[in-house]
Amino acid sequence: MSTNVLRTADGWWAVLGDRAVRVDTEAVTTADLIADRAAVREAVASGEPGTPVADLVALSPVTTPCRVVAQMVNYRSHARDSGFTGDIPPAFFRKASGSVSGPGEAIVRPAHVKFLDYEVELGLVLGAPMPIGAVVEEKDLPSYVAGLVVTNDVSARDVQLTKTQFYESKSYPTFTPTGPYLALLDEEDFAHLLDLRLKLSVNGELRQDRTLADMIVRPAQALTLLARFQTLGPGDLLLTGTPGGTALKAPPKPVEKIGALLPPAVKWKAFFRTQAKNPHYLHHGDVVTATIATPDGRIDLGGQRTPVTDAR
DSSP, X not given: OOXXXXXETTEEEEEETXXXXXXXXXXXXXXXXXXXXXXXXXXXXXXXXXXXXXXXXXXXXXXSXXXXXXXXXXXXXXXXXTTOOSOOOOOEEEEOGGGEEOTTSOEEEOTTOOOEXXXXXXXXXXXSOBOTTXXXXXXXXXXXXXXXXXXXXXXXXXXXXXXXXXXXXXXXXXXXXXXXXXXXXXXXXXXXXXXXXXXEEETTEEEEEEEGGGBSSOHHHHHHHHTTTOOBOTTOEEXXXXXXXXXXXXXXXXXXXXXXXXXXXXXXXXXXXXXXXXTTSBOTTOEEEEEEEOTTSXXXXXXXXXXXXXXX
């Protein structure tokens, strides 16, 4: 069974139901903790009464700096929403690790961003070095992946689309809420990954709801493709794509064809004029909640609750 670990300003905690037991470790980084998994097991087996989880303020269980890599258009439902047809070529992009924030921190919208979007994603946390040229089969996943986290790939769509700039549009501070838990997996847990269900709601309204079975490129293949050009190490984070249901959706085909004939400045001005009528983008005062779990609770990454605020 997976073991959930929580990080606070005071250290690391093994989560046992609604209580948490402090892990006796000198680990500072996520990589350190993964290397001291024996201390986590000792905390679980200690029999101590622990502290109510509700009394702890969770930080991101992924410490920074680290590499943060993300997959683009990796769920069939998201591909349909985005107007893709046919085969979707696998694609990756980087995010600044300075975008990683805690599961209860506010998402801060920069003053120049008008179209702020959400993307719940399963994060894979590496537990071992993945060198260039590594070939990862399904059976090899436990050798490379130590655990899982809930992430939200927050996106400034007006920056992303007008500049074709993924790195900037997804790298502002607080644009990768992560946690609350790092679910450290046992080998047998990997057989249950496709049962994980991703859910995201805004102000209580369910926007995204899909299992990993909707994925186009699954974790083992994604790591193999990534290893063609990118090394990863313990504590690094791979975001594996988002399901359909984001605020941004492709315009109808006839509108898209007309837009392709316009100068870029005119096209984007017209596009965002229509997007301004879309109520699903995030605004000051909204609250985003996100969870990832299997139906039977075997793997449960906990829930985020992140308010949205405007930069001051």
